[in-house]
Amino acid sequence: MSxxxxxxxxxxxxxGHNPFGALSNEGLxxxxxxxxxxxxxxxxxxxxxxxxxxxxIIRQKAGRGGKTVTVVKGFVGIGLPEKEQLAKVMQKACxxxxxxxxxxxEIQGDKRQEVAxxxxxxxxxxxxxxx
Numbered sequence: 071m072s073x074x075x076x077x078x079x080x081x082x083x084x085x086g087h088n089p090f091g092a093l094s095n096e097g098l099x100x101x102x103x104x105x106x107x108x109x110x111x112x113x114x115x116x117x118x119x120x121x122x123x124x125x126x127i128i129r130q131k132a133g134r135g136g137k138t139v140t141v142v143k144g145f146v147g148i149g150l151p152e153k154e155q156l157a158k159v160m161q162k163a164c165x166x167x168x169x170x171x172x173x174x175x176e177i178q179g180d181k182r183q184e185v186a187x188x189x190x191x192x193x194x195x196x197x198x199x200x201x
Contacts, residue, residue: 123147125189126199127182140181142189142196143174160188 126144131137142160145153150170157175161168164184168177177185186196 120193121195122193124195124197127185127189127196128200129180129182130200137178138180140177140179140185141174142177142185145173156188156192160185163188 123146124144125142128141128143130139130141153170153173153175157168157170157177160175160177160181164177164179164181166178166181168175170176182198186198189196
């Protein structure tokens, strides 16, 4: 005998009701083709603006025990998570440490050229400020 509480698993009938079962794709435009290069990118990377604004790159030595630090400041319109992500990319490219403090990115050493290249790739307009 069959138990009324049991759900059949032999595949004869579908479990539950599928609200999309009666729909068809007739009359709809075809789906966009995605290339293999697009699969690894984040959607916001494609939507990035051409110019995300000016940022200042400064070399500082004062008040740091004689150590040189590259400071990037003047970001407008980006939040802390994106600054931390940029700092991580800069640290990896420069092979040094760094941090995000007071809304600015600090990279250890005089790495202005490498930092400027990374910021240019991220659609910022880096400007060497100071001496």
